[in-house]
Amino acid sequence: MSDYRIGDISKRLGLTADTLRYYEKIGLLQNISRTASGIRVYNDKDISRLKFIQRAQKMNFTLTEIKDLLQMREDPQHARTEVRELSHRKLAEIETHLQDLTILRNELTLLVNLCTGSEEGCPIIEGIEKSQDT
Amino acid sequence: MPDNTTITIEIFSVPGCNKCGKAFQQVKAVLTELADESINLRRVNIVDELDYAVELGIRATPGIVINGVLVFTTMPRTEALRRAILSQQIPTNQEKS
Incomplete structure (x- = not known):
């Protein structure tokens, strides 16, 4: 699994650094690891979640709905x-x-x-x- | 919609489509030859009945629909056309016995 910095993700998915930080703040992205100097490090699973978010947004799903759907995506058998x-x-x-x-x-x-x-x-x-x- | 005793043939075309005119004449010629009055022929301008054309699966012209089913998506051979029409015909009592 590869590691990516916030700039890499921005370029790859066309999302701003602010958006990525906001997604983390509201819980759409969880457990983003940090380097010793505090720089965010994303992995392939985070990219997969972000692509899901982008697709869902294209379908006009709200961020709250997307957050719930991500729970289902993470653990379908135990979803509420x-x-x-x-x-x-x-x-x-x-x-x-x-x-x-x-x-x-x-x-x-x-x-x-x-x-x-x-x-x-x-x-x-x-x-x-x-x-x-x- | 066609009932059980008639056959409806619809030629889907658009103004300016040469092949469509030819297909229409070809179908007319076969119908003249068959001399079956229970067969109705209708020319449909796709632009006027776009939803209907799309629903039937028309993607290009000419489209030949027999009893609500898209049978030919291009100009058919006369024999294929004749066979397709005959396959829809209900046998008369005489033919059944």
């Missing part, structure tokens, strides 16, 4: 009932989101293909305008 329920709810949200994304992807695929196959210009604009009208 509320945390299990939250995980179920979030899973359902993701499934719905995935379905919406799939439909959107299919629609855009069709429109892009129409655009390349049409000799009378691109019907994408017209398609989008019509869908906005409804």
Whole structure:
């Protein structure tokens, strides 16, 4: 397992040092070790947690929700009932989101293909305008 | 939606798509040859019925849908088209016996 300084993590994940310190303060990151001179040292597990946080934030989960989900991630068998329920709810949200994304992807695929196959210009604009009208 | 006694063929196209026009004419020719009045042919402009097209799995033109199922995603051979239509036809009493 490799060790990383706060600057390495910042560069790798695009998070500021302040954000990383804040995540530690509110308990999203735990047990971050320190060198003898007090410099934070992160490991691969911390990076994995941070990537999870970033993904969850993209899904608009709150930091409180993410903190609970991280508990589930750490020890799924012993997670509290509320945390299990939250995980179920979030899973359902993701499934719905995935379905919406799939439909959107299919629609855009069709429109892009129409655009390349049409000799009378691109019907994408017209398609989008019509869908906005409804 | 088609009932049990009719066959509905839908050609999904978009203005300016040459292949779509050809596919439509090809299907029409096969239907003329089959002379079956229970077969309905409809040309669908994808831009007008985008949700319906996506739901059926149309990703490019032309798309040929028979009884609500996407059967051809490009211009089919005439024989393949004829077979696909015939496979949907309900045998008459005479044919059954």
